[in-house]
Amino acid sequence: MVLATLILIAGCAERETRGRALLVGVDGATAAVLDTMIAEGQLENFAALRASGASGMLRSEFPLLSPRIWTSIATGKVPEVHGIENWVHLDEAGRPLLYSSHDRRVPAIWNILSESGYTVAVVNWLMSHPPERISGVMLSDHATPDVLTRRIQMGEELTRRAFPDATGGFVASEHDTPFAEPAEWATRFADELARRDPLTDIENPFENEGQEPENPLLKYLSDIFRADQALTRTALEIERELRPDLLIVYLPGVDRVSHFLFSALVELEKIPEMHHQAAEIREENARNLRLYYRYVDQLIGKLTARYGRDDLILVVSDHGFEAPHEPHHELQGIHVSDAARDGVVSMRAPGVPGGWRAEGMSIYDVTPTLLAWFGLPTAEDMAGRVPSFVPFAITRTVRSYDSVPIVRMRDTGSHVEPEIIRELRSLGYVQ
Ligand SMILES: [Zn+2]
Numbered sequence: 001m002v003l004a005t006l007i008l009i010a011g012c013a014e015r016e017t018r019g020r021a022l023l024v025g026v027d028g029a030t031a032a033v034l035d036t037m038i039a040e041g042q043l044e045n046f047a048a049l050r051a052s053g054a055s056g057m058l059r060s061e062f063p064l065l066s067p068r069i070w071t072s073i074a075t076g077k078v079p080e081v082h083g084i085e086n087w088v089h090l091d092e093a094g095r096p097l098l099y100s101s102h103d104r105r106v107p108a109i110w111n112i113l114s115e116s117g118y119t120v121a122v123v124n125w126l127m128s129h130p131p132e133r134i135s136g137v138m139l140s141d142h143a144t145p146d147v148l149t150r151r152i153q154m155g156e157e158l159t160r161r162a163f164p165d166a167t168g169g170f171v172a173s174e175h176d177t178p179f180a181e182p183a184e185w186a187t188r189f190a191d192e193l194a195r196r197d198p199l200t201d202i203e204n205p206f207e208n209e210g211q212e213p214e215n216p217l218l219k220y221l222s223d224i225f226r227a228d229q230a231l232t233r234t235a236l237e238i239e240r241e242l243r244p245d246l247l248i249v250y251l252p253g254v255d256r257v258s259h260f261l262f263s264a265l266v267e268l269e270k271i272p273e274m275h276h277q278a279a280e281i282r283e284e285n286a287r288n289l290r291l292y293y294r295y296v297d298q299l300i301g302k303l304t305a306r307y308g309r310d311d312l313i314l315v316v317s318d319h320g321f322e323a324p325h326e327p328h329h330e331l332q333g334i335h336v337s338d339a340a341r342d343g344v345v346s347m348r349a350p351g352v353p354g355g356w357r358a359e360g361m362s363i364y365d366v367t368p369t370l371l372a373w374f375g376l377p378t379a380e381d382m383a384g385r386v387p388s389f390v391p392f393a394i395t396r397t398v399r400s401y402d403s404v405p406i407v408r409m410r411d412t413g414s415h416v417e418p419e420i421i422r423e424l425r426s427l428g429y430v431q
Contacts, residue, residue, distance in 0.1 A: 018392070019311035019350075021373050023248045023366070024300055025073065025125070027066055028255030028335065029317035031057060031344050033265065033293060042294055045301035046346065049315060053348030054389055056358035058366075060319045060343050064335040067099060069318040069343075069363055070126040070250065074108040076367035076382035082106050084127050088155045088162070096159040096166045098151055100175060101128050101140070107404040109367045110134045110248065115404045118245040118374055123235045125250045130177040133407035136244045139234060143179035143189050144227045176411040188237065192230040199229050200298035205288045221257055225295070228253040232299040239306050246370065249303060257292045258321045261285040262333025266323035275324050275332060285332070310350055312373045316366060317343035349373070351391030361387045 038047045049055065060069055061078075063086075071084040079085045083105040088096050104127065110120040114135035121137045122128060129140035142148060159166050180186035196210075206213060206222035213219050228251050235249045263271050264285035277285070304313055322339040324331065334340070345361050347369075364384025371378060372386045372394050381400045386393040 018373065018375075019308065020243070021246045021312040021370060022303060022307050022314070023246065023370065024303060024313075024315045025070060025248070025250040026254050026296060026300075026315065026317045027070075027126070027250070027252045028258050028319065028321055029293075029296075029344055030258070030262075030320035030340075031342070032320070033290075034344060037290060037293055042290070043297040045297045045304060046315075049304070049313065049346040049348055050355065052354045053313070053346060053352050054356035054358040055344070055346040056361065058316050058318075058343040058345040059360070059362040060341050061363065062341065064319045064340060066255065066318055067127045071104060071108075072363045072383070073316065073318065073366045074110070074125060074248075075104070075106050076109075076364050076379070076384045077106055078364070078383050081381075081383075086158070086162070087151065088158050090163055090166055094166055096155065096163055098155050099127060101130055101132065102175075102408060103127075104406075107401055107406055109246070109370050110136075110138070111404050111406050112371065112376070112401045113246055113374060116374065116376060119242060120246045121235070121238045121242060121244040121248065123238065123247075123249045124231050124252070125248060126252075129179065130175045130409040130411075131179070131181040132409065133181050136242060137180065137182065137185050137238050139180045139185050139189055139231075141250070142175075143186050144231075145193070146223070175409075177409040181409060185234070185238070189230060189234045192233040192237075193226060195230070195233070199233055199302065200295055202291060202295040202298060205291050217260065221260065224253045224256045225292070228296065228299060232302055236302060236306070239303075245374065247303075251296060251299065254292060254296055254317075255321075257289060258333040259331045260333065261289040261292075262321045263323040264289060264332070270325070271323045272325065272327050272329075274327055275329070277332075312349040312370075313347070314366065314369070315344075315346045316363075317345075318363065319343050347390075349390070349392070352389065356389055358387065358389060 034046055037043045065086055067084050067087055068079040071082050072079060075082045083103050084099050087099060089099055091097050110122050113120050119136040120134050123139045124141050126141055128138065129142035131138040131140040178186050204222055204225045206218045206225060213222055231249065231251060235247060239247055263275055264282045268276060300315060307313055319335045320340045320342060321333045321335055322337060324334055345358055362384060365387055368378040368382060368384045368386045369390055372392050377394045377397045378385060379401050380397050
């Protein structure tokens with residue numbers, strides 16, 4: 001009784017007492033794979049979300065580059081406005097550089113909610129390094145080992161293709177800041193990464209009887225498996241200790257694994273001959289990719305188990321996967337054409353009917369929906385809106401949230417100082 005009274009007093013003026021929110025991003029989760037595996041009864045938690053809420057496709061936008069899309073999901077804005085357009089860009093001197101969170105020109109959902117008095121935890125969101133100081137915790141996407149090395153490799157490759165006129169070699173824009181804010185969470189994540197005990201009943205299929213594989217690809221995939229587990233464990237710890245109003249978790253594994261295994265789920269006739277693999281390799285790859293989906297389903301189950309009927313749960317992907325269809329495609333799974341354009345969304349919240357088919361929701365609608373959950377209106381300078389099936393939509397709007405401060409961590413050698421940057425930008429700013 002006392003607790004209930006306190007909650008009522010603390011509630012924001014515009015917001016009825018509502019629960020917390022969980023947003024899980026699963027990079028590259030593909031509708032066709034989910035549909036098949038849910039029908040077969042293999043994805044308990046995705047199935048439960050569909051049965052108890054709304055689900056459907058999440059309309060995405062070309063080019064299907066994850067940094068653009070995840071930043072649009074977190075800001076409600078188009079890439080030309082939010083500023084993260086690719087993995088790599090050229091500086092004024094024409095030198096290629098990796099994008100970082102410093103290139104994001106607009107506040108994200110975590111900045112807006114922090115400024116509005118809510119607590120937020122962000123775990124591994126793409127392009128979140130250096131982390132920002134928010135009301136809660138931010139573990140950046142560089143906390144996972146070797147991310148920078150892999151981004152540099154990818155950046156060099158992309159530069160050759162996308163920026164043939166780039167002057168000089170690739171510049172690694174390494175930031176000398178901790179991987180988390182507060183920094184202790186980077187250490188705690190590293191501790192989780194070192195653990196060998198499983199969180200789910202799925203064994204790491206890329207390990208060699210519990211040993212690290214020697215084959216570099218298997219080692220990479222095995223590390224991805226362990227990273228998704230450590231990220232989930234860290235998110236669960238943050239949830240237990242902080243009980244943030246909004247918890248955001250980004251799981252990269254499905255995308256990374258699909259790049260190497262996806263064609264095994266597609267009929268051989270639809271794949272160029274140069275990408276054909278021996279039958280036993282196809283079988284093994286198909287088995288492992290499906291196992292990975294079951295694994296992520298279980299990780300999602302661990303997270304959603306912390307949330308009740310009064311809470312909002314959103315699970316989204318940024319795009320789907322397709323098999324290679326041109327000889328020049330180097331990987332066994334790609335996302336370039338219409339076949340892979342759209343991601344998926346599942347939403348469970350009070351008042352959203354179970355089994356509802358979500359139509360027409362886009363990557364830009366995620367931030368407006370989260371804002372509405374917390375009693376905050378959509379901004380007129382966002383590209384999205386709250387979908388019509390959402391019962392907690394707010395009719396009034398605000399012009400912009402661009403004056404919300406972004407407290408960025410700046411490189412200062414051995415210690416780090418936050419710098420408040422107020423980015424007041426005119427409506428419709430495009431560059
Ligand atoms: Zn990808």
